[in-house]
Amino acid sequence: MTTPNTNALPPSGLSPTNTAFYFVDESGDGVLFNAKGQVMVGQPGGAMGHFIMGLLQVEDPTTLAVxxxxxxxxxxxxxxFRDVPSFQPGRGKTAVAFHAKDDLPEVRREVFKLLLRHPVKFYAVVRDMQAVLAYVRERNARGGNYRYHPNELYDNTVARLFKNRLHQYESCHVCYAVRGSSDRTRAFASALELARxxxxxxxxxxxxxxxxVTPARSAQQACLQAVDYLLWALQRHYTRQESRFLDMMWGKVSLIHAVDETDKAPYGVYYSKTKPLTGAALRNEVGI
Structure with missing residues (x-):
């Protein structure tokens, strides 16, 4: 018997009110293969083991950014910090914007403390790249013209992330972090329409x-730096089994959907304040 998905019950407050401010970033790049078609997941220099899309709902973006x-x-x-390399303007790191991966531990501590003072809500969708790889191989084995592209994973994860996030407000302002030089605003907006x-x-x-929908780089929008920090804490949990940063910020976590943790239910597992994320064996996904 399948365990009922209590997180999929009709959300309360179906009448839209006011405006929501969402800031979106990702951790991991969704790349499965190199230019020669060789699998990169789990290989040195290859993709991270997990692709995570994070959303931070900010009550007062202006104050947080300031x-x-x-x-x-x-x-x-x-x-x-005078002689610290990351604080040298020419390095393009902390001197330009907060980025958890590049920032010193002393800096991270101060940023996390600041975020704890703000009424923010963090949502995330976690994908196990081994499960995504298994799905792609299964699709390829069927034949046809299917070809995987990282944008497919990105766009579908956006749709998952926003499915229950759009209906409660009269308007939503969504700012997403730009990666590379391509403008994918139209594709991002299409993913939101799919969620709707x-x-x-x-x-x-x-x-x-x-x-x-507004694209921005983290140096242009400080609230994107905030979601980067929550993503870093979550990714740290998965890649290094180091949970103290996530534990510190857990009061700001509203929902984390571990899609590929399907041991007990095909839709994965939803972690929340009442069900903390203490570890996951992510596997057995049946589709992107």
Whole structure:
């Protein structure tokens, strides 16, 4: 007997109200193969074991952005960091924007402390790249013209992430982190429309929310730096089994969907404040 998915019950508050501000970034690149068609997952220099899409809902984006910029300016002016390479403007790291991977532990601690003071909500979808690889191989074995591209994983993960996030507001402002030089705003907006359609089809409720999509680089939008920090903490849990950063921020986590943890249910596992993420054996996914 399949365990019922309590997280898939019709969400409360179906009447849209006000405006939501969402900031979206990802950890991992979704790359499965190199130019020669060789599998990169699990190989040295290859893709991370997990692809994670994160969404941070920020109640007051302006205040959060101002405080993050003020904090960075204060740290840059501190003699303690004067000769630190990441604080040298020419390096394009902490001197330009917070980025958890590049920042010193002392800096991370200050950023996490600042985020704890703000009313933010973090959502994420986690994909195991081994499970994605198994799905792609299965599709290829069927024949036909199917060819995997990392954008496929990205766009489908966006749709999963936003399925239950669009209906509660009169309008949603979505800012997503730009990667590389290509502008994928149209594709991102299409993924949001897919999320809207899936919600309407499942609950027979039309979503009239107005959606505005804006691309930005993290140096341009400090709130993207905030979601990067939550993503880093979650990715650290999966890649290094180091959970202290995620534990510290767990009060800001609303929902994490581990899609490929299908031992007990085909839809995976939903982690929340009442069901903390303590570890996962991610496998057995049946589709992207």
């Amino acid at each position: 405080e993050l910029e003020q904090l960075r300016a204060e740290l840059a002016a501190d003699p303690y 359609e899936r919600f309407a089809r499942q609950w027979d409720k039309q979503v009239a929310t107005a959606i505005q």
